[in-house]
Amino acid sequence: MAEGGTTDLVSVAASQIVQSVQRSPSPFPLSSSQTAASSETPPTKKRKRIFHRELKYMMHGFGDDSSPYEETVDLIEELVVDFITEMTLRAVEVGRSGKITEKDIEFLVRKDPRKLARLEELLQMNEELKIMRKDPKKYAEMMKEKFSS
Structure with missing residues (x-):
């Protein structure tokens, strides 16, 4: 896939994450008991497959089968989305203007x-x-x- 297409997908995913965080009902972080309780319950909403096709191609490019198990692709996608979510949230925290910049990401990976x-x-x-x-x-x-x- 073209470089620009993947970049666009990442941008869309990051903006959706930021928007969902901005719409969150409570500005207060969860307590440790709430976090523990929420991690024990299975997610009720299944995530969209944002990077599914691209991840299959990438996995094949890195030596996996041309048709990897769907569970494997789903797991990799969950890890990727979690990483993007975490980096986006951290970048919003360190950023000054509420807009994520290259410098914010550079600061996080320094x-x-x-x-x-x-x-x-x-x-x-x-x-x-x-x-x-x-x-x-x-x-x-x-x-x-x-x-x-």
Whole structure:
């Protein structure tokens, strides 16, 4: 799948998470007894399959079967959505304007060298894609210079 399509899905998922947090009825955190009780009860609402198809392709690309078990894809998707949710909530907390910025995400992953390096790589690729869409000739010249060195 194209890089932009996955990025769009992540953006949509993050915005839905932020909106659901903003609509939450209570601004107060759950007590430890409430948290324990809520973790013991099974979820009544099944999550939408936001990344299901893309995860299947990614799993296959990383060596899994071309038709992985649905339970496996569901588990991976749950982990991905939980990670995105946690990062989004933490980014909203550290952000100043109520809007998540690149700097907020960078702050959150600053102590994890692998995540920080990947973030920097993705931001660089994003900038290159913006230039490519805006001016393909300029992009071609940039790539020529980059790989001729």
